[in-house]
Amino acid sequence: MKFFQSIGAKTLAKLSTAGRAALMLFGALVAVPKFKNVSLTIRQVYVVGVQSLLIIIVSGLFIGMVMALQGYTILVDYGAEGSLGPMVALSLLRELGPVVTALLFAGRAGSALTAEIGLMKATEQLSSMEMMAVDPLRRVVAPRFWAGMISMPMLALIFSAVGILGGHMVGVDWLGVDAGSYWSIMQSTVEWDKDVLNGVIKSLVFALVVTWIAIFKGYDSIPTSEGISKATTETVVFSSLAVLGLDFVLTALMFGIE
Amino acid sequence: MSQQKHCQSGIPTFSENHSWTVVLIVMDNLVEVDNMTFRRVDRVIYEGISLKVPKGKITAVMGPSGIGKTTLLKLIGGQLLPEEGDIRFDGESIPDMSRSKLYHTRRRMSMLFQSGALFTDMSVYDNVAFPLKEHTKLSDDVISTIVSLKLQAVGLRGAAQLMPSELSGGMARRAALARAIALDPDLIMYDEPFAGQDPISMGVLVKLIRELNDALDLTSIVVTHDVTEVLTIADYIYILADKRVIGEGTADEIRNSDSELVQQFLKGEADGPVPFHYPAESLSSSLLGGAE
Numbered sequence: 001m002k003f004f005q006s007i008g009a010k011t012l013a014k015l016s017t018a019g020r021a022a023l024m025l026f027g028a029l030v031a032v033p034k035f036k037n038v039s040l041t042i043r044q045v046y047v048v049g050v051q052s053l054l055i056i057i058v059s060g061l062f063i064g065m066v067m068a069l070q071g072y073t074i075l076v077d078y079g080a081e082g083s084l085g086p087m088v089a090l091s092l093l094r095e096l097g098p099v100v101t102a103l104l105f106a107g108r109a110g111s112a113l114t115a116e117i118g119l120m121k122a123t124e125q126l127s128s129m130e131m132m133a134v135d136p137l138r139r140v141v142a143p144r145f146w147a148g149m150i151s152m153p154m155l156a157l158i159f160s161a162v163g164i165l166g167g168h169m170v171g172v173d174w175l176g177v178d179a180g181s182y183w184s185i186m187q188s189t190v191e192w193d194k195d196v197l198n199g200v201i202k203s204l205v206f207a208l209v210v211t212w213i214a215i216f217k218g219y220d221s222i223p224t225s226e227g228i229s230k231a232t233t234e235t236v237v238f239s240s241l242a243v244l245g246l247d248f249v250l251t252a253l254m255f256g257i258e
Numbered sequence: 259m260s261q262q263k264h265c266q267s268g269i270p271t272f273s274e275n276h277s278w279t280v281v282l283i284v285m286d287n288l289v290e291v292d293n294m295t296f297r298r299v300d301r302v303i304y305e306g307i308s309l310k311v312p313k314g315k316i317t318a319v320m321g322p323s324g325i326g327k328t329t330l331l332k333l334i335g336g337q338l339l340p341e342e343g344d345i346r347f348d349g350e351s352i353p354d355m356s357r358s359k360l361y362h363t364r365r366r367m368s369m370l371f372q373s374g375a376l377f378t379d380m381s382v383y384d385n386v387a388f389p390l391k392e393h394t395k396l397s398d399d400v401i402s403t404i405v406s407l408k409l410q411a412v413g414l415r416g417a418a419q420l421m422p423s424e425l426s427g428g429m430a431r432r433a434a435l436a437r438a439i440a441l442d443p444d445l446i447m448y449d450e451p452f453a454g455q456d457p458i459s460m461g462v463l464v465k466l467i468r469e470l471n472d473a474l475d476l477t478s479i480v481v482t483h484d485v486t487e488v489l490t491i492a493d494y495i496y497i498l499a500d501k502r503v504i505g506e507g508t509a510d511e512i513r514n515s516d517s518e519l520v521q522q523f524l525k526g527e528a529d530g531p532v533p534f535h536y537p538a539e540s541l542s543s544s545l546l547g548g549a550e
Contacts, residue, residue, distance in 0.1 A: 036391075123373055123378070124371045124372075124373055124375040125375050125377055127332075127337065127371065128369065128371050128434075130335075130337060131337070131367070131368060131369040132364070132365075132368065132388070132389045132392070132437075132441075133361045133362070133364035133365045133389075133393065134388075134392050135361070139392075
């Protein structure tokens with residue numbers, strides 16, 4: 001009997017958490033955009049986007065390099081090393097760009113968002129804002145949410161671009177694949193709407209999920225050092241799992257049925 | 259307006275008795291808590307509590323820690339909703355207000371949090387300017403003047419460009435006080451303003467609370483458990499314990515109270531009506547129980 005009770009209690013708790021998360025997002029998004037909030041959003045784009053650039057560029061470069069190396073050793077056996085360009089570009093644009101960017105974003109920016117909002121809650125900054133008749137959902141949460149939505153697709157595209165250059169460095173400059181075929185076959189294979197646009201859509205979905213989880217975990221955290229540490233961990237774990245799971249669903253929808 | 263009317267009608271038939279009635283009518287309450295019950299999950303915090311905060315006065319709310327004094331301030335600020343009863347601000351019920359009405363009303367009240375709750379990513383100047391920038395359309399020059407005046411009032415004009423992390427605890431609380439009075443509110447609520455302060459900062463805060471209250475025509479609620487400081491500045495005192503008001507009155511009335519609970523609190527005795535031990539089974543039975 002207790003077992004069933006605990007199942008019920010846990011389900012109710014999960015449902016009410018989901019409800020709170022939805023209400024928070026709704027509260028942040030119905031905000032009438034003010035000019036003031038635009039400048040706040042731009043500042044957050046700098047914090048979550050620009051400051052994530054280094055990790056994104058370095059990771060993109062190395063992933064592109066590794067893919068070229070691995071791809072070359074396989075393709076060369078079939079004399080197909082000319083197809084290295086499209087292989088690197090397609091894997092990056094369709095999968096690795098959006099997915100790895102989202103995972104890195106969750107670790108770099110998502111955890112920081114959770115910790116920042118959680119600490120603002122713990123030090124009563126959110127509460128005092130409310131008492132000053134300023135809605136923290138609009139002043140604190142909304143700009144961070146939009147900053148995530150704006151930054152993530154751009155970061156994913158930068159990741160893919162740098163990865164393609166990394167592939168070029170290893171494949172063409174080091175292993176001797178013909179530069180002309182690297183670029184021209186890539187150009188003729190990669191399609192704008194099917195590959196590039198789908199990748200951007202993917203990273204928009206990931207941006208929504210990762211930023212939402214990050215700000216909600218901070219906003220809903222228990223305002224103690226233990227609570228914030230737990231919330232930060234959960235942000236990274238939950239958003240990574242959500243990204244990987246959603247990636248499968250999105251890939252199946254976009255590329256599964258021809 | 260109504261004050262004048264009452265006074266004028268009261269003066270011609272002046273008698274000792276009559277003037278007293280006039281005073282009572284004139285004395286308005288800014289905040290009224292009426293038979294309010296509040297509980298958190300299963301724990302009852304307040305049970306049918308009532309108190310009144312008269313306009314222009316400093317009202318102190320004292321009680322042992324953990325009694326939910328901060329909760330009371332959050333209830334008055336509309337951040338929490340009572341289960342039963344009513345809380346009125348200037349005659350209007352806070353729990354019944356719509357969200358936009360509540361936010362509008364909150365511009366007339368402000369709260370000084372225990373930690374100060376300064377925004378850590380802004381300088382002291384920007385912290386004090388924050389409510390002005392959010393709620394007014396004043397030009398930057400005017401805002402700058404107001405901020406300087408407010409900081410001057412708390413003695414921190416020279417610290418305007420410091421970040422909150424560079425302030426001492428007492429300075430942070432004074433900066434937060436400057437922010438709290440930035441919009442010239444009607445009501446200011448102090449949450450444990452003296453906790454963890456050295457004697458000098460404590461003296462400064464006591465002086466500030468009294469002077470700001472009188473100079474800016476404020477109404478103040480001070481929640482604290484520092485008995486000596488409060489008895490010197492409060493016009494009226496409520497002592498809370500055990501989910502209700504156990505004593506109320508002016509400082510003298512409280513000092514001479516015959517309630518054991520009030521006396522234990524004032525004198526800081528370790529044991530009394532509030533027991534030293536957290537409720538538990540008796541020590542001997544607990545020890546014997548372990549042996550069996």
